[in-house]
Amino acid sequence: MLVLSSPSGAGKTTISRKLLEQEADLHMSVSVTTRPMRKGEVEGRDYYFVSRAQFDAMVDADELLEHATVFENSYGTPAAPVEATLNAGEDVLFDVDWQGAQQMRTRRRSDIASVFILPPSTEELARRLTTRGTDTPEVVAKRMAKAADEISHYGEYDYVVVNDDVDRCLAEVRAILHAERVRADRLPGLADFVGGLTEVYRAP
Template identity: 40%
Template sequence: MGGSLFIVSAPSGTGKTTLLRRVMQEVGHLVFSISHTTRSPRRGEVDGRDYYFVDTDRFSAMIQDNAFLEWAKVHDNYYGTAISPLSSRLEQDNDVILDIDVQGAALVRAAGTFPAVSIFVAPPDLDELEKRLRGRGSDDEETISRRLTNARQEMAQRHDYEYLIVNDRLDDAVSMLCGIIFAERARCRRGIDGSPLSGFRT
């Protein structure tokens, strides 16, 4: 039967990382899809836990072998979602969160390799998003402006997703995302813990 794939996209500054961290703590048999990248590990990052770190030649060979569900070049580094580890996680009855931008999400949907449930996480509005970006105190004015421009473009594609969660109150957003995951498990005749329901399989 296998698990379900959940695509989650959101503009930068929406609070997606915090939201997903909370949901991962509350929902069992839920794992992240680990991407391949050619960038160097940052302090504290572990190969196979945070990313699969590979060199450019290896990444290029994987592209030629059609090993990626989707891939992109971002700021001179390559990032991609490999089919094999994703398939393995799903076959182990784990639901998988694929944290990906709108362009990558569109590629995954178009490929149709894995049925996926798509979820867009939005800020209450762009004014609030700007407040959050400035409140982080980590970006210069040019970066904030670029992120807001990208957010407007990404928000325009929210209608391409099956679900929309507005991250106004974090607790409410966590409840909604957990609810979507549990509803999909029920639809697929699986229990709240993700295990198949004996005698009720489709």
């Protein structure tokens, strides 16, 4: 379970998309949200768009690995598809905020590798938020005001990378993923394999 977090505009969505293009055994966890669908978004690919009542029912039924409310809209990660992918022996990528990452660590700490992506500067973060053209100036101001609080949680993550160059940042996140995949405690059947290697050799 590879968790990516960052303040809005720092680049985690771009890194996530590029990562999925290059890693065949990595699958994006699709969140549910109560916010309206934006132009160009697709149901089931970007999010599952649900009503407030539906979202609250999922929370009450403990169907979400994590959930949080950001800028008056709620987001959450359905547990069932994540479990199915992990049971199939493949990895899952999560694009969540620090609150979601915190909840996931509480529930599944041994399965998670978490990465916090930092912007190179506050000026660059403001520029990215402004030029992407998806938010009003008022929303951009809210996101910038919230960024300092989000960044303050960087110490709760296993890894921290600075996105001053997308390709370099992507390479660092891929290196983290590859290293985490070969951790001894994540290799099923390793003990039996090593046991076979350490048996005394008997010539035929």
